Amino acid sequence: MSSDGSFKDVLEFFDRAAERLKLERYIYDILSKPQRCLSVSFPVRMDDGSIRIFEGYRVHYNYALGPCKGGVRYHPSVTLDEVTALAAIMTWKCSLVGLPYGGGKGGVACNPTKMSPSELERLTRRYVYMVLPLIGPEVDIMAPDLYTNEQIMAWMMDTYSMLKGYTVPGVVTGKPVDIGGTLGRNYATGRGVAIVTVRALEHYGIPVENATVAIQGFGNVGAYAAKDLAERGVKIVGITTSRGGLFNSDGLPVQKLFEEVYVNRRHPSEVGGGDYIGPAEANKAILEMDVDVLIPAAMEEQITRENADRINAKIVVEGANAPTTSDGDRILCERNIPVVPDVLANSGGVIVSYFEWVQDIQSFFWTEEEVVRRLDERILDSFTRVINLAEKEKLDLRTAAYMIAIDRVARAIRMRGIFP
Numbered sequence: 001m002s003s004d005g006s007f008k009d010v011l012e013f014f015d016r017a018a019e020r021l022k023l024e025r026y027i028y029d030i031l032s033k034p035q036r037c038l039s040v041s042f043p044v045r046m047d048d049g050s051i052r053i054f055e056g057y058r059v060h061y062n063y064a065l066g067p068c069k070g071g072v073r074y075h076p077s078v079t080l081d082e083v084t085a086l087a088a089i090m091t092w093k094c095s096l097v098g099l100p101y102g103g104g105k106g107g108v109a110c111n112p113t114k115m116s117p118s119e120l121e122r123l124t125r126r127y128v129y130m131v132l133p134l135i136g137p138e139v140d141i142m143a144p145d146l147y148t149n150e151q152i153m154a155w156m157m158d159t160y161s162m163l164k165g166y167t168v169p170g171v172v173t174g175k176p177v178d179i180g181g182t183l184g185r186n187y188a189t190g191r192g193v194a195i196v197t198v199r200a201l202e203h204y205g206i207p208v209e210n211a212t213v214a215i216q217g218f219g220n221v222g223a224y225a226a227k228d229l230a231e232r233g234v235k236i237v238g239i240t241t242s243r244g245g246l247f248n249s250d251g252l253p254v255q256k257l258f259e260e261v262y263v264n265r266r267h268p269s270e271v272g273g274g275d276y277i278g279p280a281e282a283n284k285a286i287l288e289m290d291v292d293v294l295i296p297a298a299m300e301e302q303i304t305r306e307n308a309d310r311i312n313a314k315i316v317v318e319g320a321n322a323p324t325t326s327d328g329d330r331i332l333c334e335r336n337i338p339v340v341p342d343v344l345a346n347s348g349g350v351i352v353s354y355f356e357w358v359q360d361i362q363s364f365f366w367t368e369e370e371v372v373r374r375l376d377e378r379i380l381d382s383f384t385r386v387i388n389l390a391e392k393e394k395l396d397l398r399t400a401a402y403m404i405a406i407d408r409v410a411r412a413i414r415m416r417g418i419f420p
Helices: 006-021 025-031 080-096 117-130 150-164 188-203 220-231 254-263 279-287 326-334 348-362 368-393 397-416
Strands: 036-045 051-062 068-075 102-109 140-144 212-216 235-241 244-247 275-277 293-296 315-317
Touching: 006 025, 006 080, 006 326, 006 397, 025 397, 036 080, 036 117, 051 080, 051 117, 068 080, 068 117, 068 150, 068 348, 080 102, 080 348, 080 397, 102 117, 102 140, 117 150, 140 150, 140 348, 188 220, 188 293, 188 315, 188 348, 188 368, 212 220, 212 279, 220 235, 220 254, 235 254, 235 279, 244 279, 275 279, 279 293, 348 368, 368 397
Parallel strands: 068 102, 068 140, 212 235, 212 293, 293 315
Antiparallel strands: 036 051, 051 102, 235 244, 244 275
16 A cells, blocks of 8 residues: 555545534544554564564554454555554444444564564564553454464464463454354455355346456455355456466356465466466456456555546455545546445455454354354345445445444444543
C-alpha cells in the first residue's frame, strides 16, 4: 500500500457514508481517528549472531462495540498509515457482520521470505512482548494476515501465556486446532468470498454455471475461493501469483493448481493447464480480463484511477483488503460496475475468528459443519442487508455497507456516552 493514500482512501469511503447518515459532529470526529496507536522498535538476534532493529505497530481504531480484533502482517511495506487504514476497515467489517468487536490491526516491517523459522520466532515473541499493554482476550485479539500463519499465532499465544503464567488461548485466533483453534478457519475467508460471489451473480442475473471468474492472488484467500467456486460450477479463467499467472478461456484445472501452486508452492509455469504470463504482464492482464467477476485477492491499491477505466468485469468482489482506491472506486461506480466491498466480501475470516474466540472462552468446541453453517448464515444475511439498503437508497454497495457499519458503532457511542 502506498504511503500517501491508504488511510486517506478509507476516510473518503467513510465520509461518503457519514454524510448520508448525517452524523453529529462529535461522532464524526471520534470515528475519523484511531483511538490508540502504538509504535515499537525492538532488537532481534539473527542466526548469524548479528542484531537487527525492527519497527512494529498495533492500532486500536475503535472499541465501542467490544475488544479490538485484527490481524498482524509481516511485510517490508508495513507503515503506521497502512496499519491504521486496515484497523479502520476492521472496525467497519466487524460492525457490518454483527460481531461484538472493535477494529484493530498490527504489523512489523520486515521481509519474512528472507528470514529463517528461528528468526521469525524470535521476532514474533519480541513483538508480542512489546505490544503486551494493548493485547489480551478481552482487549485486543490478534490473528493471521499477510505472511503470518497458524504457527506464528501459536508462538504469539505461547508468549502471551508465558508472560501471564497460564494458558490463554483466546488472545489470538487462527491458531492450530490442537491448541484451541477452530475447524474451518483455514478456508473461511476464501469460502466467504465464494459465497458472496455466487450470491452477487444470482442477484445481477448472471447464471452461476460456467460464469467466468478471474482471481488476482492465489494465496489463502484466492486459492480457497477458486476451489470453492469451481466446485459450484464456476469457470476460473485466470489466476495470478507473485511469480506470474495462468490463463485459459476454457477454464483452468483448479484442483490441480490448488495442490501444486498453493499447497506445494510450485512455479505456475511448471504446472500447465493454461498459458503462462510473467509477473509484470500477468497483473495487468488479470485486471483487464473480460469476465463476469474479477476477484482482487492480492495486495492493496490494485484498482486505481490509472486502470479503473480498463476493468472489463461485470462485477468486482474484493477478496483483499482495500484493493480499490477511492478514485478507482468512483470510476467503477460511474461505469455501473458493482463492487462488493472488502468489509463484506472477505469477512468470512473474522466471522470464523469470532467463532474460535467464543469456543476458547467456553472451552466447548463445535463441529466443522456447525462452523460452516453459521458462517454461511451470517455472511449471506449481511449481503442481503447491504443489497436491500443499496436498492432502497439508490447507493453503491460500498456506501451501503459503510452506512450499516458506521450507524451501529455510532449508536453504541451514543448509548455509552462520554467518560468522564
